[in-house]
Amino acid sequence: MRAVQGDEWEKVKELRIAALRDPAAPVAFLETLDQAEARPDEFWQDRAEGASHGRSARQFVAEAPDGQWVGSLTVLVEESGTTDFFERVVERTQGHVVGVFVRTEHRGAGVADALFTTALDWAWSLEGPTLERVRLFVHEDNPRAGAFYRRFGFRASGQVVPLAGAAAGDQGAKELEYVIARP
Template sequence: MDGYVIRAVRGDEWQRVKELRLDALRDPAAPIAFLETVEQARARPDAVWRERAEGVSHGRPARQFVAEAPGGSWVGSVTVLVEEGGTVDFFERPVERAQGHVVGVFLRNGQRGAGLGEALFGAALGWAWSLREPALECVRLFVHEENARAEAFYRRIGFRASGLVVPVPGDASAREREYVFPRPAGG
């Protein structure tokens, strides 16, 4: 991991955000890891990508972290969305407490298993735990039932299955399992 930088996306980096997302959607695991296709993402106008980068670069609602290789290329990403208590989530379920929701986890082939995933999650969770008024009580994510590699990674870094299983949006025959990382004591 020498020479890699883990950092938040800047608002003016929309083209790099778009490029990394398109690469993620071309990954062989994309059909069970993401809820959009490369064609859908490619069809989005540049204004959407500008807004997305700006929205994940500052403030409370969301933050995207990238792993930047020594040469400056982006090799991975993790995004945390904040779900406020009293709202409804992506699945139309009530959100009872302020919590983070991890989405868009991606590491390029050849970068997996080198500690970058742990570093990205360290930055993402550190940011989530830094939020106040109200503080986030947990961070959660959903994993497709056929994505055993991702499940093993999330368990290894401290996420635990909550028992909640939901249908995959757009494919009611498939399921996603919720994994939760509770706020550390004193955090």
């Protein structure tokens, strides 16, 4: 488990495309395969660079012994007083987990647990100001993901938001917020 490096944009792109090809993608991601494949290389270069250092975002990957990336997740830092993805004012400084994916053949082997442990260790290590909690959103029709997050220690906050982004074609669908408090 490690953070991506700024020059690893091709692997960032390849893993995201693989994630969007997964059968669960429509209820797991707010982007379509067509959208991701249409993005220019500069987008992927900026994404990798932005998630490789600093405080605002960090992408973590699980790397197999042969160098293949088998899983990933990203933590975005939402500072108090800023506006979040849902265009609401953030009331507390917090982390926001997005883009969770583990390749099918590596599921059930502890990869997701290790990714979350690594990501949360990083989130809790941040100073000035510290993160009070980490949150994520789960599509209401994605019970497998919800069960994993609960097992890992996340709890439903009761916050429900309408589905946004590319998957919003499913009118009326909702995303459920799950949170884990700073230990």
